[in-house]
Amino acid sequence: MTLIDDQNNSPCKDNCPCMDYCPLGSALSLIGGKWKIPILCALFQDGTTRFNELKRKIRGITNTMLASSLKELEEEGLISREQFMEMPLRVEYSLTDDCRDLMPILNQLAHWGAQVHITK
Amino acid sequence: MTLIDDQNNSPCKDNCPCMDYCPLGSALSLIGGKWKIPILCALFQDGTTRFNELKRKIRGITNTMLASSLKELEEEGLISREQFMEMPLRVEYSLTDDCRDLMPILNQLAHWGAQVHITK
DNA sequence: CAGAATCCGATGGGATACTG
DNA sequence: CAGTATCCCATCGGATTCTG
DSSP states (O other): OOOOOSSSOOSSOTTTTTSSOOHHHHHHHHTOSSSHHHHHHHHHHHOSEEHHHHHHHSTTOOHHHHHHHHHHHHHTTSEEEEEEOOSSOEEEEEEOHHHHHHHHHHHHHHHHHHHHHHTO | OOOOOSSSOOSSOTTTTTSSOOHHHHHHHHTOSSSHHHHHHHHHHHOSEEHHHHHHHSTTOOHHHHHHHHHHHHHTTSEEEEEEOOSSOEEEEEEOHHHHHHHHHHHHHHHHHHHHHHTO
16 A cells, blocks of 8 residues: 655645545545536535435436436545435435545635636 | 544535545545555665556556556646657656656555454 | 436546657 | 558447336
8 A cells, every 4th residue: 555645744645646545536536427516515504415416406416327427426435425214215324434535625625726717 | 625633533514425625535536546555665675667567566457557547646736847859769767856756655554454354 | 305326428647658 | 660551349338129
């Protein structure tokens, strides 16, 4: 496993670029794809949310993509799914604690993105 | 433009998920793709580096992908390219200041990635 | 309501060969 | 040495339809 270097603040260390296991690459892959960030942002801002409510809020997303993205995020441990045995069916999604730890970092990334954007 | 919310530490704000301009999405797109992180890590750790030297260090990358990734990174303002009119040709790549600002954030992301990895 | 199934086009990335 | 040009394939994402 490629360790993280706190000495020089490099994302990885030693034999980086990431020849075996790269924690940075794996972290980025968790939030990759077209719709995961919008989903996480929606859940972070509004808290627990139902499927169709998410679909309304995230403009342009289809059933297929919302369902598959939610399933991936759940498998990755970033969101949790709770299903209520009612009729009509109700399913609620929310962020996990792991994902809540991630949000401040993404916020810094957003700040950086806004910064480099205006300087060009 | 979607502003950044420092109050609740959300990556974006208001009408997020990111309907018009999303600084987080744009930041992530800058470092997306298969080879950009390895390239940035290599340049961060070893400093100014030549084309073929990068190719040797980043195992598995092809001429095509290295060249296109470097070109994109340069257009995005993350690396700078300096060409020396010698024979044989010499071209050196290095990180820009903008990109150096990014590395500590990526380091946090790597830490987070390592953390969630071991807890599962 | 909350999805799954299917199909299909676009994009990303690799292999190989060539060039100033 | 530092790339380009071509071709090819796999994966991603969208549209549509269907279901417990």
